[in-house]
Amino acid sequence: MPEGPTIVILREEAVGFEGRLVEEVSGNSRLDLQRMRGERITALCSWGKHFLIRFPTFAMRVHFMLFGSYRINERREAAPRMSLRFDDGQELNFYACSLRYIEGDLDVVYDWSGDVMADAWDPKKARRKLKARPMLLAADALLDQTIFAGVGNIIKNEVLHRIRVHPESQVGALSARKLGELITQAREYSFDFLHWKKQFVLRKHYQVHTKQICPRDGTRLSYRAKLGHFQRRAFFCETCQVFYGERLPPPEPITRGRKTISKKATKAPAKAVKKAAKKVTKKVSKKTVTKAVKPAAKRSSARRV
Template sequence: MPEGPSLVILRDEAARFRRRTVRRVEGNSKLDIQRMQGRRVVSVRSWGKHFLLEFSSFSLRVHMLMFGTYRIDEPKPDKPPRLALHFDNGTLYFYSSSLKYVEGPLDETYDWRADVMSPDWDPALARRKLKRQPDTLACDALLDQEVFAGVGNIIKNEVLFRIRVHPETRVGDLPPRKLGQLIAQAREYSFDFLEWKKQYVLRKHWLVHRKRECPECGSRLELAHLGTRQRRTFWCDHCQVRY
């Protein structure tokens, strides 16, 4: 599943279509995609794992789910797109993605303070939300899009190793300093992710995600599907403390 930093890259690449008119629409989506025919894109935005094309009275929300992808100008051979938007200056393609319309202003639907990639990100708000769910496991808290919009499984695993917290630690058991580190690193690692992905070196920087050996102590890493979301989790039982 593409995480928040990947959506920022898509947003920046698709910025060329801002103020451009949709000339032709294709795709196998069941959504009324022809609604966008002849409409002018007002802005290109992202929130968490959502890519947003804003028109004058509604927006298109694209969520790429687990296996969604996109292309600009170069369609995938022999695979029909879920959506193709043709502009005078190029074409935007989406595959295996969820499409939905958001009616009215985006500011009425999205709280930009929850997006870890947004300049409006509010760590104090994240702390208040976490304080209201003390029984939530750290591995689930980081994947809560209402708290950390844009954080996905890679970021979750890497952040918990960075701050040396066991994924099954309850949020309410975290010392205040560790809770602050969790919140800060959710954003900091996301921006590191963004820069590494732009340079095509993201995987080289993974410390525990999809790894077998702890880079700190050399112990064999644990792997299990943890939390209510049952997402694949990598951690070191020796270095990461269960509070």
């Protein structure tokens, strides 16, 4: 999924389309794309992972989801979700993305102070939001777009490693200094990301994301395919990334018959219970058949002798 810095790059690359009149519109979106035909682009801007095309009375929001992409003055083989063409033959194409019209003033719809890459970014407001949700996991906090608009999974993993915080730490357990580091680095790493991506060296600077060994202490990194509320991949070091807070206790065990099982296990679907019952029935049936057949087998062999 393209993160905030990638959207900033798009905004910078497409700035030449500001003030231009849209002559042709096409695409496989279900929206009425022809609404933009004949309209003049007043501004191109970004908020977090949203690319915003402003027109006089409305705006088009582009969200690239997991696999979205764009092309300026060139095309992919796949059909575009939206294609804007201008009078001199130039075009702006978007693929595999989510589109939505936004009515009215964007300044009313968006809180620009929540965008980690915006000039209006307000770290004090971010701190207040985090203080109001003390049980929030550090990993979830960074991915929450209402707090850190533009931060994605790569930035999350790298920031937590940079400030030595375990992704499952609770933000309410972080010291004031450590919480400040999280807020500061969410922005600073985003600009590092932007610089490295422009130089085509972003992956060379990954410390933990998609890596196996921690460059700080040489130990093997931990990996979770799905972690936290957002269920995103996590790469982290159990040695140098400190856990803050209280770990959730395991499910309380309960006793049923001679076996002790957890409460979680008792919530098995009805189909699973029926399937297990059938297996038990089959085992019992096999034992019964075996006992009945064995004597008969002996009598049969006696007759042969």
